[in-house]
Amino acid sequence: MQGIGSLLFFILSFxxxxxxxxxxxxxxxxxxxEVKITGENIKEEPVPPxxxxxxxxxxxxxxxxxxxxxxxxxxxxxxxxYVFTYIPKKAGDFEIPPFTLNYKGKTYYTNKINLTVVGEKxxxxxxxxxxxxxxxxxxxxxxxxxxxxxxxxxxxxTRRRITGLDFSKRxxxxxxxxxxxxxxxxxxxxxxxxxxxxYYTMTLYKVLLYPLxxxxxxxxxxxxxxxxxSSDFFDFFGSTYEILSEEKSVNVKPLPSPKPEGFCGGVxxxxxxxxxxxxxxxxxxxxxxxxxxxxxGNVRFITPPEIKGDNEINxxxxxxxxxxxxxxxxxxxxxxxxxxxxxxxxxxxxLKSFRFSYFDPKKNIYxxxxxxxxxxxxxxxxxxxEKEIKRIGKDIYFIKTDFKLKDYKxxxxxxxxxxxxxxxxxxxxxxYFIENTRRMKDIGYSRLKNLPKITKIGLKKLKIxxxxxxxxxxxxxxxxxxxxxxxxxxxIESYGITIDELKENMIKKGIEKRYVDExxxxxxxxxxxxxxxxxxxxxxxxxxxxxxxxxxxxx
Amino acid sequence: MFFLNIIILxxxxxxxxxxxxxxxxxYEEALNEYxxxxxxxxxxxxxxxxxxxxxxKKGLALLYxxxxxxxxxxxxxxxxxxxxxxxxxxxxxxxxxxxYSFLTSFSLNEAxxxxxxxxxxxxILLTIFFIKRLQSLLITxxxxxxxxxxxxxxxxxxxxxxxxxxxVIIENTSGRSGPGxxxxxxxxxxxxxxxxVLKRDDGWYLFSSGEEIGWINGGLKFIIEK
Numbered sequence: 001m002q003g004i005g006s007l008l009f010f011i012l013s014f015x016x017x018x019x020x021x022x023x024x025x026x027x028x029x030x031x032x033x034e035v036k037i038t039g040e041n042i043k044e045e046p047v048p049p050x051x052x053x054x055x056x057x058x059x060x061x062x063x064x065x066x067x068x069x070x071x072x073x074x075x076x077x078x079x080x081x082y083v084f085t086y087i088p089k090k091a092g093d094f095e096i097p098p099f100t101l102n103y104k105g106k107t108y109y110t111n112k113i114n115l116t117v118v119g120e121k122x123x124x125x126x127x128x129x130x131x132x133x134x135x136x137x138x139x140x141x142x143x144x145x146x147x148x149x150x151x152x153x154x155x156x157x158t159r160r161r162i163t164g165l166d167f168s169k170r171x172x173x174x175x176x177x178x179x180x181x182x183x184x185x186x187x188x189x190x191x192x193x194x195x196x197x198x199y200y201t202m203t204l205y206k207v208l209l210y211p212l213x214x215x216x217x218x219x220x221x222x223x224x225x226x227x228x229x230s231s232d233f234f235d236f237f238g239s240t241y242e243i244l245s246e247e248k249s250v251n252v253k254p255l256p257s258p259k260p261e262g263f264c265g266g267v268x269x270x271x272x273x274x275x276x277x278x279x280x281x282x283x284x285x286x287x288x289x290x291x292x293x294x295x296x297g298n299v300r301f302i303t304p305p306e307i308k309g310d311n312e313i314n315x316x317x318x319x320x321x322x323x324x325x326x327x328x329x330x331x332x333x334x335x336x337x338x339x340x341x342x343x344x345x346x347x348x349x350x351l352k353s354f355r356f357s358y359f360d361p362k363k364n365i366y367x368x369x370x371x372x373x374x375x376x377x378x379x380x381x382x383x384x385x386e387k388e389i390k391r392i393g394k395d396i397y398f399i400k401t402d403f404k405l406k407d408y409k410x411x412x413x414x415x416x417x418x419x420x421x422x423x424x425x426x427x428x429x430x431x432y433f434i435e436n437t438r439r440m441k442d443i444g445y446s447r448l449k450n451l452p453k454i455t456k457i458g459l460k461k462l463k464i465x466x467x468x469x470x471x472x473x474x475x476x477x478x479x480x481x482x483x484x485x486x487x488x489x490x491x492i493e494s495y496g497i498t499i500d501e502l503k504e505n506m507i508k509k510g511i512e513k514r515y516v517d518e519x520x521x522x523x524x525x526x527x528x529x530x531x532x533x534x535x536x537x538x539x540x541x542x543x544x545x546x547x548x549x550x551x552x553x554x555x
Numbered sequence: 556m557f558f559l560n561i562i563i564l565x566x567x568x569x570x571x572x573x574x575x576x577x578x579x580x581x582y583e584e585a586l587n588e589y590x591x592x593x594x595x596x597x598x599x600x601x602x603x604x605x606x607x608x609x610x611x612k613k614g615l616a617l618l619y620x621x622x623x624x625x626x627x628x629x630x631x632x633x634x635x636x637x638x639x640x641x642x643x644x645x646x647x648x649x650x651x652x653x654x655y656s657f658l659t660s661f662s663l664n665e666a667x668x669x670x671x672x673x674x675x676x677x678x679i680l681l682t683i684f685f686i687k688r689l690q691s692l693l694i695t696x697x698x699x700x701x702x703x704x705x706x707x708x709x710x711x712x713x714x715x716x717x718x719x720x721x722x723v724i725i726e727n728t729s730g731r732s733g734p735g736x737x738x739x740x741x742x743x744x745x746x747x748x749x750x751x752v753l754k755r756d757d758g759w760y761l762f763s764s765g766e767e768i769g770w771i772n773g774g775l776k777f778i779i780e781k
Contacts, residue, residue: 396616396639397632399605400598401574405566408595408626411667412714418671422678429685 014039016046018099018110023195027119030057030087035099035110038079042103046082046110049097053117054086091119113196132159133226135204135245139219140329142250145361146214147267147298151181151329154204154222154245157194162187162226168242169223171205175212177301181327182206208327210298214254221245255359260366262305262355268297268330270358272371276341280377286342289315289351289373292334297358299333300324305356307339307373313349316340343378350375444491451488455551458484462547466540472530474540478547479526482519489555499523511554518550566592570599577602582609597626601633613640613747614725614776621723621749621778625716628659640747663713666706673703720752722762722777730769734759742769752777 015038025031035046048056065078093116098109133156140151154171165187182203189200204222211217227240255267273292281287293302300322309315316339324333343349351373360367439446458481465474483494486502490509494502499520506516522543573588586606592599604619617640623633638644646652661669677699684692724744731738734756750764752775759772 394639396605396608396636399574399577399602400632403596403598405570405592405594405596405599408597408664410717411664412710412717415667415710415714419674422671422675426678426681426685429682433685433688 014108016099016101016108016110017198018096018113019193019196019198020113020115021197023114023197024116024118025088027088027091027117030085033084033086033096033099033113035082035084036079037082037101039103041078042080044101044103046099046101048084048099051086051096053090053092053094054088056084057087058085059083060085088115088117091117093117111193111196115196133157133162133228133241133243135222135224135243137219137222137245137248139248139250142248143253144211144250145253145267145359146211146255147265147301147359148210148361149298149329149331150176150209150211150250151206152209152219153182153206156202156204156224157192157199158189158201158226159197159199160228163229164225164227164240166225167204167223168225169221169244171207171220171222173207173209173220175217176209177212178210179208179327180206181208208329208331210301211250211252214252216249217252219248219250221247256364256366260355260357260368262368263357263359263366264293264302264305266293266297266299266302266358267361268295268299268358269360269362270295270297270299270302272356272369274371274373276374276376279374280379281343283343283346283378283380286340287376289339289341291318291337291339291371293336293356294334296330296332299331299335302335302358304337305354305371307354308352309341312343312345313351313376314342314344315351316342341376343376346378346380348375349378447488447491451485451555454484454488455481455555459548459551462544466544469540471540475526475529478543479523479530482523482526482547485551485554486519499527515550515553518546519554522547522550566594573602577606577609582606586610595626597623597630597633600626601630601636604636608636608640612725614723616640617747617749618723618725618776618778621721625713625778626662628662641749658709658712661706661709663710663717666709666713670703670706670710673699673706677703717779720777721779722750722752722760722775724748724750724762724775726774728771728774730762730767730771732770734761734770734772738770740769742767744769744771744774 015036018033018035020031020033022031033048037046060083061080062083063078063080093114096113096115098112100110101108136155136157138153138155141148142150144150156165183205184203187202189202192199192201204224209219222245224243225240226243270293273290273294275290277288277290289307291305291307293299304318304320307315318337318339321336321338322333323336324331326332341351353370353372355368356371357366357368359365439449458477461477462474462481465477486492486494486506490506490511492502492505492509497505502523503516503520506519507513525543569588569591573585576582576585576588583606586603589599589603589606600619600623604616604623607613607619608616617637620633620637620640623630624637627633644655646655677696680692680696680699683689684696724746727746728744729740730742730744732741744762744764744767748764750762752760753763753768754761756770759770760775762769762771762775
């Protein structure tokens with residue numbers, strides 16, 4: 001368990017990274033690659049990759065350590081930084097392969113670093129080195145059509161510790177309609193590696209813009225006061241700088257003209273739906289005609305199409321509802337227009353179909369749809385009065401004339417009796433169930449229960465044999481009866497054992513010796529007479545009587 | 556048997572005659588005819604109630620409507636006419652309202668017969684299970700028995716009502732603070748008010764309308780006569 005714990009800790013705390021201060025360097029000028037190893041007691045050293053375009057000019061090491069307490073257990077980890085100083089020999093774009101580290105039989109690799117070596121004074125590209133603190137303006141698209149959205153994000157990048165932040169200039173967008181997506185409420189930085197350089201970043205402002213006109217429009221700058229600690233020990237307040245982002249420009253193309261009939265201002269890709277909230281109405285009573293536009297693009301800026309009424313049906317100005325589901329530079333959502341429609345005459349009414357068109361910037365064309373309005377069924381308004389029931393008075397209902405003069409009796413008296421009576425059945429069943437279960441489990445009990453039956457049948461058979469004067473049959477039956485009796489009465493396995501053993505078992509069961517002897521005597525007699533029959537049978541009746549007596553006593 | 560048939564025929568004739576008299580507006584004659592039929596029948600009671608109502612005797616009308624309601628609580632006409640006299644029964648608590656409508660949706664006999672049927676089947680199946688030990692019968696029988704228990708509140712509700720000395724005031728009567736003329740009059744009970752008799756004392760009844768109580772001697776009739 002402890003092993004797993006320390007392995008887990010190792011995985012959590014082990015880090016092996018490489019970074020450069022800037023990924024644009026000048027030819028012939030030395031630059032540093034810093035390789036950091038964080039972990040517990042790692043003594044192995046990183047191995048630099050083979051770099052023929054660079055000369056290794058120096059190497060230095062420094063260490064910092066940290067104590068972590070996890071679940072009351074103290075863990076010590078240290079960070080060792082190896083700084084390799086290289087001098088580039090050639091200009092161009094290079095990819096520095098990972099540094100390697102052999103630790104506990106495994107090989108670890110750092111990230112790759114992209115590096116540009118500039119020969120002459122060339123302008124630096126992409127996230128440029130504007131010192132260790134700068135603001136980058138990230139524009140989602142810089143070539144759009146009128147009515148297409150642009151997401152603009154102002155992001156602060158820093159490699160220095162910052163003790164204070166404040167806006168010095170907030171951007172203003174006079175040529176755009178804007179929707180603020182993100183405004184920071186507190187200072188919180190994220191760690192981010194850009195081109196191998198480690199930065200702390202923070203989004204300062206994120207805004208969704210819709211250009212209001214075409215042309216080359218400027219995304220204005222944002223300004224920030226940044227307080228950084230001073231290197232001077234006695235300077236407690238540090239120093240404050242103002243940093244500004246760069247202005248950016250976007251190209252907004254006008255929509256191609258001529259614009260088609262029924263153009264609603266939509267730029268994107270949309271689907272439409274039209275329906276009446278109620279398709280059957282009374283004349284003079286209104287219902288809503290709903291026209292829905294759903295899709296991605298500038299949903300919120302779609303204007304309602306003109307639906308015309310006539311002298312039989314009035315159409316009023318629509319009510320608008322917008323529901324934006326996802327906010328990106330191409331918004332997704334639904335816009336719903338509800339036109340109040342009031343028919344004045346009854347019948348099947350239909351409104352004229354109308355055109356709805358929008359611009360699809362992907363295909364660079366206008367899409368024109370002809371929207372057919374569904375039919376409205378109008379029923380005469382007078383029905384309203386017919387349907388409505390007005391109560392004008394109160395009276396009792398009329399007598400009943402059609403019924404049979406049956407005499408009703410309350411059955412409450414039977415309730416308890418019948419319920420009780422019905423309950424008896426399952427109770428008897430339950431008793432039987434328990435009894436049966438017991439019998440199944442206890443052979444002795446079961447045998448004892450069958451004793452009277454067996455005795456009765458046995459005696460009956462004896463009587464028959466006696467009447468027939470069948471000596472052999474009589475003693476056979478008697479022998480069987482006696483053994484069965486013992487078996488069922490005392491739960492003794494009476495068959496297949498000698499008479500002496502039987503006697504012994506019976507005495508063990510607590511039967512008086514006197515009776516046991518009598519019992520054994522009859523049994524002996526049976527054995528004798530079964531196999532050596534005597535012609536005279538005068539004593540059969542006496543034996544029968546005696547047997548009956550002894551069985552009575554024992555049962 | 557023949558004799559019985561004659562009585563039934565006679566009763567049917569009386570009923571027809573009474574209905575015709577009622578139609579013609581001869582309520583008193585109709586009532587006298589109806590009262591000749593000695594049967595416990597909800598519709599007969601209903602017609603008697605109607606005749607009393609037409610004669611302006613709200614108390615007796617309500618009495619007979621209630622008698623009818625006990626025998627057939629689901630009947631719409633009976634319910635309506637009771638509401639005409641008593642006003643609609645309203646429940647502030649919707650759960651109480653739900654229970655009341657459940658309890659009065661079956662008459663005692665209906666609830667009892669459904670209960671006995673379900674309970675009987677359940678008991679017989681359970682007995683067979685105990686004897687034959689068929690596992691599937693156990694669940695079925697218990698389901699039947701549980702289902703039958705749904706109707707027990709219904710039966711107990713009606714048994715309680717039948718035994719509860721429910722009565723209707725049939726003429727305006729003043730209630731006194733004790734069972735005797737020498738006690739002070741404290742409340743006036745109006746004809747057509749229903750309630751319960753809580754105590755009896757030498758021909759005096761302690762009547763409770765639910766809100767007010769007072770001792771009265773006469774002027775009321777029990778829905779179930781004992």
